[in-house]
Each structure stands twice: as structure tokens, then as C-alpha cells.
Amino acid sequence: MRLLSVPVLILLVLAAPGPDEPQRQSSAAATAQDLKGLEEFLNWAHPGADGCETPVDVAIVQTWDGGLRARYRIVCGSSASALEGVFKVREKEGVWQIAGGFEGDATRIDALLGPPRGAPGPAGPAPAGLSPPPGNTGGAPDASFGLVPPPETTKEVAPEYPEEAGRARLIGEAHIELLVQVPPDGTPLRARPLRGPDPDLGMRRAAIDAVMRWRFEPARLGGKPLTYFRPVELTFSGLPPESRGWVHRALFHVEAIVSDDELVVEEALRRVRAGEPFDKVAAPSRGLGPARGGDWGFVSAATLPAAVRKALHEARVGGLAGPVSAEGLHYLLLKRGEVYYALRPRPDGELSYQILHQKNGLEGEALKQAVESDIADYMAESRRQAYLNEAARVMGIKQVSTDIGQLAIRTDVLDEEETRTLGQVVEATIRAHEEFWAPIVSLRSFNQQVLVYAWARQADHDRLHRLWQADRVGVAAEPPPPGASAGRPKVWSFVGEYIPSSRILSVPCERMGGHLPVPIVIHEAIHMLDYERVYGAGAPPSQWFEEGLATYFGFSQIGGRLNIESGDIRRSGTIITGSVRLQFDPRTPLHEYIKRIRDDGPMPLRALLESRAGDPLWSGDRTIRAYGASWTLVHFLLHGAKGAHRPAFEEYARAEARGEGGYDTFVRLFGPDLRLLEDAWHRDEEDL
Numbered sequence: 001m002r003l004l005s006v007p008v009l010i011l012l013v014l015a016a017p018g019p020d021e022p023q024r025q026s027s028a029a030a031t032a033q034d035l036k037g038l039e040e041f042l043n044w045a046h047p048g049a050d051g052c053e054t055p056v057d058v059a060i061v062q063t064w065d066g067g068l069r070a071r072y073r074i075v076c077g078s079s080a081s082a083l084e085g086v087f088k089v090r091e092k093e094g095v096w097q098i099a100g101g102f103e104g105d106a107t108r109i110d111a112l113l114g115p116p117r118g119a120p121g122p123a124g125p126a127p128a129g130l131s132p133p134p135g136n137t138g139g140a141p142d143a144s145f146g147l148v149p150p151p152e153t154t155k156e157v158a159p160e161y162p163e164e165a166g167r168a169r170l171i172g173e174a175h176i177e178l179l180v181q182v183p184p185d186g187t188p189l190r191a192r193p194l195r196g197p198d199p200d201l202g203m204r205r206a207a208i209d210a211v212m213r214w215r216f217e218p219a220r221l222g223g224k225p226l227t228y229f230r231p232v233e234l235t236f237s238g239l240p241p242e243s244r245g246w247v248h249r250a251l252f253h254v255e256a257i258v259s260d261d262e263l264v265v266e267e268a269l270r271r272v273r274a275g276e277p278f279d280k281v282a283a284p285s286r287g288l289g290p291a292r293g294g295d296w297g298f299v300s301a302a303t304l305p306a307a308v309r310k311a312l313h314e315a316r317v318g319g320l321a322g323p324v325s326a327e328g329l330h331y332l333l334l335k336r337g338e339v340y341y342a343l344r345p346r347p348d349g350e351l352s353y354q355i356l357h358q359k360n361g362l363e364g365e366a367l368k369q370a371v372e373s374d375i376a377d378y379m380a381e382s383r384r385q386a387y388l389n390e391a392a393r394v395m396g397i398k399q400v401s402t403d404i405g406q407l408a409i410r411t412d413v414l415d416e417e418e419t420r421t422l423g424q425v426v427e428a429t430i431r432a433h434e435e436f437w438a439p440i441v442s443l444r445s446f447n448q449q450v451l452v453y454a455w456a457r458q459a460d461h462d463r464l465h466r467l468w469q470a471d472r473v474g475v476a477a478e479p480p481p482p483g484a485s486a487g488r489p490k491v492w493s494f495v496g497e498y499i500p501s502s503r504i505l506s507v508p509c510e511r512m513g514g515h516l517p518v519p520i521v522i523h524e525a526i527h528m529l530d531y532e533r534v535y536g537a538g539a540p541p542s543q544w545f546e547e548g549l550a551t552y553f554g555f556s557q558i559g560g561r562l563n564i565e566s567g568d569i570r571r572s573g574t575i576i577t578g579s580v581r582l583q584f585d586p587r588t589p590l591h592e593y594i595k596r597i598r599d600d601g602p603m604p605l606r607a608l609l610e611s612r613a614g615d616p617l618w619s620g621d622r623t624i625r626a627y628g629a630s631w632t633l634v635h636f637l638l639h640g641a642k643g644a645h646r647p648a649f650e651e652y653a654r655a656e657a658r659g660e661g662g663y664d665t666f667v668r669l670f671g672p673d674l675r676l677l678e679d680a681w682h683r684d685e686e687d688l
Contacts, residue, residue: 034063034096035060037097038087038098039055045181057071067088067101069084069116070085081105085101085109086109086113088145098229099194102219108224108226150228151218151219151230152216153214153216158210159203159207160209162202162206164200165201176203177195177232177233178207178208178233179194181228182228184218184227185218186216191212193208207234207236249301250313250341252298252335252337253299254297254299254333254334255279255295255296255333256296256334257331257332258330259329262330265322265330265332268281268282269322269332278320282294282334282442294442295442296444297536297539307324308321308322308324317337318334318360320332337359339370340356341353343375383502384451384504386467387504390467392410394463395411398413399411402416404420404423407423407452408451410451410454412456412460418516421516422452425518425525425562426525428563428564429564430529433529435566437533440650446532452506453505456514457510461506497524498527507520507524523550527550530546539658544609544626544629545630547627548634549634552566552638555631556569557569569587569590589628590628593624593629593632594628594685600625602682602685603628632685640680640681648670
């Protein structure tokens with residue numbers, strides 16, 4: 001499983017100018033260039049609007065170390081206003097900036113400071129161009145800033161952490177300094193960056209958005225408010241230095257259009273750019289047509305092809321990613337949400353996680369389940385490798401490896417013909433699974449390799465299962481209740497295994513005389529496909545639904561061409577592989593179940609719907625009733641009463657795919673009085 005695990009280090013260069021900041025030229029003609037910088041600043045502060053022009057007749061009338069005094073006029077229609085500004089100036093590493101100050105009517109400023117020496121009063125003509133003002137050195141004029149205290153904040157709004165910085169996993173703190181124009185009413189008029197990090201990662205824009213929602217008590221001159229340009233610094237706190245050793249993961253909420261035909265994706269892009277809603281364009285791509293996609297919900301970035309993962313990482317939430325090509329398919333994706341989190345090792349050897357950034361993400365329990373499910377995937381990777389190594393050691397020289405599509409088959413018992421049959425059975429299961437689910441939900445792309453083990457000995461299969469269970473490093477698990485079996489319950493006379501998060505499908509062949517147990521392969525392959533393509537991150541299905549659907553397919557009729565005739569259980573089937581004839585009769589386990597409920601009574605519907613893995617119902621010898629009842633209930637809801645319940649069942653399946661199944665949802669869709677439904681189900685069982 002591929003993983004984004006290398007932190008991105010951000011170098012903070014606080015002296016870097018913002019995109020709107022004036023650039024300092026060489027100081028060979030400093031006075032003229034200072035005027036140019038001043039004019040740029042005044043054009044920003046007074047951009048010309050509502051019938052007014054940008055400042056004219058701009059002149060610097062006095063300078064001192066770290067400051068200047070300027071006069072200018074603003075013409076609005078037939079009238080003109082003479083203004084005067086007193087500004088702080090900062091120059092560092094080739095950057096010249098106005099870094100603070102105030103402005104007002106020239107008469108008011110002159111009354112406070114007196115007219116600058118050698119310059120005409122406000123009633124006289126504005127200075128034309130620049131000549132160095134006489135006697136303008138010294139520090140006395142700088143005291144003028146103390147005569148007008150800066151405006152005080154009355155309301156502050158913290159900036160939102162920008163998407164780009166969240167995705168980049170900023171380490172340390174980033175400081176943004178802004179210059180805020182606060183007019184006499186105390187409501188910020190505009191703001192511009194003075195200093196900030198490079199690269200910016202959206203922090204300057206986020207800081208400006210926040211400051212524009214601040215409120216101020218305005219600055220005053222002689223008791224009357226005036227415009228003040230106040231510097232403000234905001235800090236964005238990133239990750240601590242030790243986060244360099246953390247494991248970083250991401251979940252993306254994706255709506256997708258996927259096709260093996262590049263022209264299909266290009267046409268979809270054209271329609272989206274022309275204004276069609278993405279979900280409308282994606283709708284025809286669901287299912288088995290030339291394009292596949294739809295709303296995948298939140299998916300782990302690690303499960304996606306590298307090129308797709310990169311495109312989604314770089315896209316903004318609400319924006320398009322792609323078109324991008326990967327592993328023979330073409331993708332156009334709409335990124336609807338993102339969650340970035342980090343795994344942190346603890347001294348006790350366990351792992352904890354921290355949400356670093358999310359936008360349009362999950363909340364509460366849904367977020368917790370999604371992250372913990374993704375953590376299970378991550379932790380399964382090392383256990384998967386341990387499983388592979390031990391399986392190779394146990395099978396030894398008898399191990400035969402065959403790759404069929406996405407399947408990597410390993411066996412110490414099946415011959416070449418049966419191994420090929422195993423691949424064909426899984427492919428048939430994929431088709432049957434798509435035929436059921438495609439009209440109900442958007443199936444996720446299924447592109448990762450799956451390991452399939454067919455064992456000669458049950459004991460070897462069980463040994464590897466115990467290895468997987470025992471190697472859950474860092475996972476705190478509740479002990480099983482009294483009477484519960486250590487692994488998953490047995491399906492009648494033999495057991496297979498698909499371990500969620502492992503991409504390992506394992507079946508023992510011993511009880512079939514060393515041949516392929518086809519129903520169990522189908523059963524476990526359905527589990528695999530459900531977890532890989534249907535169930536959302538952290539959306540566990542109900543136990544009865546998960547096992548009932550897998551058993552429904554596993555014990556359906558298998559045609560001579562290895563096609564699964566879903567729901568047909570009235571006759572046996574024979575599969576011929578070389579000289580071996582494999583015969584399966586789904587009526588055999590059904591007769592065993594019917595005998596059990598005649599002896600012990602039918603399964604109460606509510607007890608089945610509310611049961612969970614590990615409950616006594618799914619433990620020991622009682623599993624025959626649990627599996628049988630789940631199977632017959634699914635069969636009844638799909639085929640009983642001439643298909644009358646199928647629409648409600650498909651709606652219920654859609655809820656299970658979202659992790660919203662269970663008794664209450666079942667009652668809402670089939671109730672509220674389930675007694676008639678329960679009686680009809682049990683009558684249907686007898687008729688099967």
C-alpha cells in the first residue's frame with residue numbers, strides 16, 4: 001500500500017515581499033524612487049472609485065530616518081481635497097515599504113505638526129516633483145507618530161488555516177505582517193501584506209480575509225477620527241519539529257469519472273467546463289459502461305494510483321483534478337472534501353493520531369471511524385508482508401504462483417487447471433457483484449493486487465490466520481465475549497477468510513479432497529469486493545447483511561461457463577477442470593439450516609437485525625442458524641413476494657454502503673410493523 005509519509009518542510013523567509021508590495025530598486029536615485037514607491041502606496045490606498053481619481057500632485061515635503069511626510073490631492077468630480085500623510089518607512093534587503101502612519105486633511109495635519117520647513121502651506125500650490133526639503137534631517141519629526149495613537153481592536157477574528165498549508169504539513173510557525181487601512185469609522189477598508197513566508201501557501205490571503213472582519217476604535221487627531229495605516233501581525237502555528245518522524249495520511253472525498261477510453265474523459269471535461277454539473281456528467285458513467293465512477297465518498301489516498309493521488313493532493317476542495325492517466329485508465333475527479341492526519345508513536349508502543357487539516361470533512365463518530373479504518377489499512381501493510389513471508393515458508397517448494405489479472409494466486413494443492421478455474425471464479429464474482437451493486441451505489445475503482453491462497457491443509461490456513469490476528473501491533477482490541485470463537489465463524493463445514501484491510505483471500509481445500517471450494521471462494525470474494533469497492537471508510541456493515549449477501553452469492557447456482565446465476569438455488573451445478581469434476585448443490589446447506597430451525601424454531605427477525613460480530617448468535621454451533629437466516633432473508637427480500645420488497649432492499653443496501661444500516665433503518669424502510677414481513681419470510685424459507 002503506497003503511503004505519503006515524507007513531511008514537507010517549509011522555509012520561512014519573513015523578509016520576502018508580498019505580491020502587492022513595492023519593489024526597491026538600487027539606491028542610486030533614492031529620492032525619486034521613494035516618490036515612486038509612495039505613489040504606488042497611495043494608489044493602493046486610494047484606488048479611484050465612486051467618481052474620485054487616484055491621488056495627484058504627490059510630493060514628499062519632509063523626510064527623516066524611518067519616516068516621511070507627504071502632500072497630495074484627490075479630485076472627486078469638480079472638487080478636490082488636499083491631504084497630508086505622515087508615514088513610517090522601512091527598507092531592508094532591497095525592499096522599500098510604507099509600514100504605518102496616518103493621513104488627514106492637510107490643514108489638520110499642519111495644525112498639529114506645523115508646516116514643513118521650506119514647503120508652502122496647504123493653501124498654496126502643491127510641490128511639483130521633488131527637491132530635497134531643507135533641514136529635513138534629525139529625529140524630531142518622528143515624534144509626530146506619538147501624537148496619534150494607533151487604533152485599538154474591538155473585535156478580532158482568527159484566520160482559517162489555508163488548504164495549501166494544511167496539505168503541505170507546515171512545520172513551525174509562520175508570521176504574516178499586514179498593513180491595514182482603518183478609516184474613521186473603524187471598519188477596515190483594505191489590507192496588504194508587508195512580510196510573510198515564502199512559499200506563501202495561502203496564508204497571506206487567509207490573514208487578509210480574517211483582518212477584514214476585525215473592528216477598531218479609530219485613531220484620533222485632536223479628538224476627531226482620521227484614517228490610520230496600522231501594521232498587524234498574525235501567526236499560523238504548524239506542526240512541531242518532531243512531526244518529521246510522524247506518518248502522514250490523507251482521505252479524499254471524491255466524485256469521479258473513470259474510463260479506459262481517453263476520449264470519454266475529455267468529453268466529460270468539456271461538458272463540465274461548459275457549465276454542466278459534475279454529478280450529472282458522472283451519472284452515465286456508473287456501472288458497466290465505457291466509463292465508471294460516481295461519488296466514491298471518502299477514500300484513502302494510499303489506495304489510489306500515484307498519479308491520481310498526486311492530482312488530488314494538489315487540487316483545491318471543490319476543484320477538478322485531472323484528467324490524469326494511471327494503470328490503463330483515465331480519470332477526471334471532483335475533490336469534494338479532504339482530511340489530513342498524522343500517526344504519532346507513543347512511548348507505550350501504541351499509536352495515536354492527530355487531525356492536521358480538513359475541509360468539507362467528516363464530523364464526530366464518522367470522522368473517528370474513517371480515520372481508524374484507514375489506520376487499520378496502514379498497519380495491515382506490515383502484517384501483510386509477514387503473512388506473505390510465513391505463507392511462503394509453510395508452502396515451501398510446493399508453492400505455485402500464478403498471476404491472473406489483479407489476482408496473485410499462491411497454492412500448494414491446486415493444479416494448473418484448477419488454479420485457472422480459481423481465477424475465473426473470482427472474475428465471475430466481480431461481474432455478479434457489479435451487476436448487483438452498480439444500480440445502487442457508485443463503485444470505487446478496484447486496481448490493487450489481491451493475494452489469493454489455496455491451502456492443502458486446514459491447519460496451515462488456521463496458522464496463518466492466527467499469525468495475522470496476533471500481529472496487531474499497536475491496536476487495542478476488546479476481548480471476545482464468553483463462548484465466542486477466536487476467528488470468524490465457520491460457514492457450515494469449512495471456512496475461508498477475507499481479512500479486511502489485508503487484500504488477502506485465503507481458502508483451505510482439505511475438506512474438498514484437495515480441490516477448490518467454489519462457494520467459499522465466491523463468499524469470500526464478495527466480502528473482498530464489498531470492502532474494496534462499496535463500503536465507505538469507517539462504514540462497517542451490519543453483520544447479517546454482510547454475511548447474508550456473501551452467502552447469497554456463494555450458494556447461488558454456478559453455470560457451466562462459470563457464471564453466477566444469482567439467487568438460483570434449486571439445482572446443483574458441476575464444474576469440470578481437467579479430469580476433475582466439482583459438483584456443488586446449494587440445497588445441501590439449505591436443508592441443514594431448515595432442519596435446524598424446525599428443531600430450534602425460526603430465527604426472530606429483530607434478533608438477527610440487531611446482532612453483531614462476536615455475539616453468541618454468531619459463535620459456535622449457532623452460526624448455522626445465523627448464516628442460514630441471513631442468507632434466506634436476503635433471498636426473500638430480493639426474490640420473495642414476486643420481487644415486491646426488492647426496491648426497499650436496494651434502498652437499505654444503499655444505507656449499508658454508507659454505514660447507516662441496522663434495525664432502525666430496516667424498520668423505516670420495511671415497517672413499522674414487521675410481523676407480517678417476518679411471517680412471510682419464514683413461509684418463504686419452507687418453500688425454498
